[in-house]
Each structure stands twice: as structure tokens, then as C-alpha cells.
Amino acid sequence: MRYWWVNQNQTYRHEVAGGYLWSPKRKRSKRHPEGLLNPFYEFMREVASGDLIFSFADTFIRAIGIAKSTCYECPKPREFGAVGAYWEQVGWKVEVEFRPLATPIRPVDHMASLGPTLPEKYSPLSLDGRGSQSVYLTAVPPAMANALAGLIGREAQQAIEVGTTFAQDVGLSDRPAQAVAEWEEHLRSRIETDAAIPETTASNWCSLDAVRDGSASRVAHRDALPNHWGESTRHLIASHCKPWRDCRDHAERLDGENGLLLTPSIDHLFDRGFISFENSGELLVSPVAHEVSLRKMGVPVGQRVNVADSRRAAAVSRISQGVGVLAGGASIVDRGSPR
Numbered sequence: 001m002r003y004w005w006v007n008q009n010q011t012y013r014h015e016v017a018g019g020y021l022w023s024p025k026r027k028r029s030k031r032h033p034e035g036l037l038n039p040f041y042e043f044m045r046e047v048a049s050g051d052l053i054f055s056f057a058d059t060f061i062r063a064i065g066i067a068k069s070t071c072y073e074c075p076k077p078r079e080f081g082a083v084g085a086y087w088e089q090v091g092w093k094v095e096v097e098f099r100p101l102a103t104p105i106r107p108v109d110h111m112a113s114l115g116p117t118l119p120e121k122y123s124p125l126s127l128d129g130r131g132s133q134s135v136y137l138t139a140v141p142p143a144m145a146n147a148l149a150g151l152i153g154r155e156a157q158q159a160i161e162v163g164t165t166f167a168q169d170v171g172l173s174d175r176p177a178q179a180v181a182e183w184e185e186h187l188r189s190r191i192e193t194d195a196a197i198p199e200t201t202a203s204n205w206c207s208l209d210a211v212r213d214g215s216a217s218r219v220a221h222r223d224a225l226p227n228h229w230g231e232s233t234r235h236l237i238a239s240h241c242k243p244w245r246d247c248r249d250h251a252e253r254l255d256g257e258n259g260l261l262l263t264p265s266i267d268h269l270f271d272r273g274f275i276s277f278e279n280s281g282e283l284l285v286s287p288v289a290h291e292v293s294l295r296k297m298g299v300p301v302g303q304r305v306n307v308a309d310s311r312r313a314a315a316v317s318r319i320s321q322g323v324g325v326l327a328g329g330a331s332i333v334d335r336g337s338p339r
Contacts, residue, residue, distance in 0.1 A: 001050055001051055001167055002046070002052075002139065003053075003142065003145035004051060004137055004140055005056060005135070005139075006055055006056065006136065007124065007131055007135050007137075008056065009057050009058060010083050010084065011080065011084075012057035012062065014077060014079045015098075016055065016063055019068075019096055019098060020094060020096055021044065021065075021092075021094045021137065022080075022091055023041045023092050023137065024088040024092075025090065025091050026038065026041065026088060027041070028086055028088065035088065040122070040134070040136040040137050043138060044093075044094060044137055047067050047070065047137075048067060048167070049067055050163040050165070051163065052064065052066060052159060052160060052163050054140065055098065060104035060106050061101065061104060061105040061106075061148065061152070062100060062101060063098045063100045063101055064099050064152070064159040065098045065099070066166055067094055067095070067096055067163075068095040068096060070286075071094050072094075073093075074092070074093035075091075076089050099155065099158075101152060101155055105152055108128070108130065110129075110147075111125075111127070111129045113151070114147050117147050118144060119138075119144070122138045122139065124140070236262060236263060237261070237262050237263070239260050239262045239267045239271060241259060269297070274289040274294075275299065
């Protein structure tokens with residue numbers, strides 16, 4: 001179990017009532033309209049089922065959350081409305097069971113015990129007890145978590161016990177897969193009603209069953225891949241480097257450089273973010289992946305895929321630059337104010 005601190009001044013009401021955390025993938029600014037990686041968004045990708053989350057809003061710890069899923073891609077919640085108008089429209093989401101505290105805790109009143117436990121880097125609090133405005137989600141060291149749990153009392157201990165149970169339940173939540181299916185069905189509806197797309201094309205791409213099992217994009221995409229990879233497609237699955245729901249147009253969805261031919265088991269792991277690839281082709285393994293299962297599935301840790309040219313290298317690099325959901329798979333480079 002790991003411990004986290006989330007600053008929810010703008011989104012507390014929505015996230016606690018809705019049972020989730022949500023952040024953009026990158027921090028946008030006028031200078032960097034495409035956005036930069038931000039450590040407090042990247043931490044979302046390290047959360048695992050059973051982790052404990054201290055919810056901070058308006059100078060108080062007001063709730064304790066227990067993570068019920070790993071991180072997955074999800075559109076910005078509609079209920080946010082005008083909040084974060086400059087945020088990306090697609091970000092990271094984690095399912096959380098929040099428990100509002102009967103008596104919220106004000107950290108500034110307890111800095112004698114909390115101060116010595118603050119982390120040296122990415123601390124959620126300053127030494128005088130004020131919340132750090134640059135933080136959305138950050139890790140809490142065990143010593144600080146123990147101090148906070150001591151201040152909160154029985155409610156914290158109960159949450160820890162539940163978290164331990166969640167962490168042991170590997171089949172706890174299939175919500176990430178459900179959410180992606182809902183998202184892709186929404187995109188299907190948009191494509192079907194887009195007057196700019198020929199009716200026959202929309203129909204072929206968007207039959208409900210085809211969208212649900214991925215064949216809508218994969219059948220056409222698979223046919224484009226053998227020329228690039230030199231492999232038979234009979235027993236392989238055409239997997240997008242950049243998910244089809246994230247592609248800007250049909251040309252990108254069908255681009256042979258935006259794909260890998262994978263066996264079904266490896267495609268399952270890749271599609272759900274348990275494995276990914278560096279732009280060099282080196283395999284990355286998520287820290288939340290079940291290692292025993294990976295070994296039984298024959299995952300070739302340490303091997304490389306064939307990245308033959310610059311275009312394919314660029315496509316593969318998208319995976320480790322925030323497109324995929326691999327927990328901890330990207331570098332942390334920016335500490336600007338996320339929220």
C-alpha cells in the first residue's frame with residue numbers, strides 16, 4: 001500500500017461525490033500549448049488498488065479515499081463545467097471510494113507532529129502548514145501517513161484495513177475497461193452523425209459490435225501493417241500505438257506506422273497499459289502489473305521490438321509520452337501549478 005495526498009480545492013465536490021480522481025495528462029500554458037509533463041499528474045499513473053488517499057480542500061483534510069482501480073484514460077468530467085477551462089479534454093482517472101471525515105483535520109494546527117515527516121521533494125505542505133498550490137496528487141511518505149492517521153483516528157484505521165483488502169483483490173474493478181468502451185461508443189455516435197464522413201464508411205467503422213471488440217479500426221488497420229512489419233496477420237492483432245479514440249482523423253487511425261502486430265496475450269497487456277515501449281523499442285513493464293502472471297504469459301522483459309525507421313520510432317514513442325496508461329512509464333520534468 002502506498003499513500004497519497006490530493007489537493008481538491010476546485011474539484012472536491014465533484015470528485016468525492018463521483019468517486020474518482022481526474023487530472024489532465026499535461027500542463028498547458030501559452031508558452032507550451034501542447035503541454036508539458038507534470039509530476040503531480042504523472043503520479044496518477046502510479047496509483048494502485050488499495051492505496052490510501054488523503055483528500056485536502058479549503059485548508060482541511062476532509063475525506064479519506066481508497067483507490068479502487070489503476071489509472072486509465074478518460075475525458076474531462078462534464079460536471080467540472082467551467083472549472084479548469086484550460087485543461088486538456090482527455091486526462092487520467094482513478095476510481096476511488098471516498099469516506100468524508102466526521103471531524104476534518106486542519107494540518108496547520110498540527111505541524112509540530114507533521115513538520116518532521118514532510119517529504120523533501122513534492123511536499124503537499126509548506127513548513128508553516130499551508131497547502132502547496134502547485135500540487136494536485138503527490139506521494140505521502142509512511143511516516144507522514146502514520147502521523148495523519150494518528151490525528152484522524154479510527155476512521156483512518158478502518159480505511160487502511162479496507163485498502164489492504166482491495167489491494168489483495170486483483171479482480172476488484174473492471175471499470176477502466178468499461179469506461180473506455182463507453183468512451184469509444186460515444187465516438188462511434190459522433191462518427192455516425194458526422195456529415196463529412198460518407199455513410200458507408202461510417203457504417204463499416206461504427207457497428208456497435210465492431211467498436212466493442214476493436215475490429216472496427218483493427219480490420220482495416222491490420223491490413224496496413226504487414227508491409228511495414230513483414231509479418232503474417234493470421235494469428236496476430238493489429239494494435240495501435242496511439243489509441244484510435246485519440247487519433248485526429250481516419251488517416252492516422254489507418255497509418256501503418258501507428259501500429260504493432262502483437263499476439264493476443266501481449267495485445268491484452270499493451271492495450272490496458274500493463275506493458276509499453278520506449279521509442280527505442282525497449283519493453284516497459286508497469287509497476288502495478290501482476291508479475292507472476294506476466295512470467296506465465298512469457299512477457300519478454302528486457303527485449304526490444306524492431307523500430308526500423310524514424311516514423312515508426314516516433315509512433316512507438318507516443319506510447320511512453322502520455323498516450324498509453326503505463327503507470328510510472330514517463331519521465332517527470334515539470335513542477336508547474338496544475339490546479
